[in-house]
Amino acid sequence: MEIIECVPNFSTSELKAVELIINEVKKTRNAFLLDYTFDDYYNRLVVSFVGDKKSVLEAALNASFKALELIDMRTHKGQHPRIGAVDVVPFIPIKNVTIEECVELSKKFGETLAEKSGVPVYLYGEAATSPERRDLDWIRKGEYEKLAEMIIKPERKPDFGPAAFNPKSGATITGARKLMAGFNVNLGTSDLKIAKKIAKALHSKKGGFSNVKA
Numbered sequence: 001m002e003i004i005e006c007v008p009n010f011s012t013s014e015l016k017a018v019e020l021i022i023n024e025v026k027k028t029r030n031a032f033l034l035d036y037t038f039d040d041y042y043n044r045l046v047v048s049f050v051g052d053k054k055s056v057l058e059a060a061l062n063a064s065f066k067a068l069e070l071i072d073m074r075t076h077k078g079q080h081p082r083i084g085a086v087d088v089v090p091f092i093p094i095k096n097v098t099i100e101e102c103v104e105l106s107k108k109f110g111e112t113l114a115e116k117s118g119v120p121v122y123l124y125g126e127a128a129t130s131p132e133r134r135d136l137d138w139i140r141k142g143e144y145e146k147l148a149e150m151i152i153k154p155e156r157k158p159d160f161g162p163a164a165f166n167p168k169s170g171a172t173i174t175g176a177r178k179l180m181a182g183f184n185v186n187l188g189t190s191d192l193k194i195a196k197k198i199a200k201a202l203h204s205k206k207g208g209f210s211n212v213k214a
Helices: 015-026 053-070 099-117 143-150 192-202
Strands: 003-006 031-039 044-051 086-095 121-125 172-176
Touching: 003 053, 003 099, 015 031, 015 044, 015 053, 031 053, 044 053, 053 086, 053 099, 086 099, 099 121, 099 172
Parallel strands: 086 172, 121 172
Antiparallel strands: 003 044, 003 086, 031 044
């Protein structure tokens, strides 16, 4: 039996929207909801579910279409970097499936989402179409607020959908990656300079530990 995990991140913490998005996963046959978290500070919903290729793709698309219907990025404020209502949708191989198969699944997701919604879609991680696009930070540069000017640059043309700013929904990032552990650390200070110094010491691209982001 093949098992794929999908961990979509949506730009909302509004309770009714959360319930409706989660329900799209719950009602998808052979897709199993593992967990979801959301909070007002980040104004972000992170969902985790597993299943086979067909069910995971269906659940991811249905949840994303519902999120695009409910979320308006023109009024979104939050502390987590983001470029769209359906911000990032990674597919992760768990059992009896390869990373290459997850890459193909992410491409199907991105192409379908773009065709049916008109939202620009970027491929990242193992599905990236250029070296710089492997990095979420590169794609998210400037975030939603700068997307209108970034998306028209030739080097930032979306992999699917129009190279045009969508004010309501922004853009979506999808791809394939391996398992990742993410967590928050509470510091005994409110000094942002100290927090940034610690993050810089940890981040792999700034001389820190390999494959670590902070």
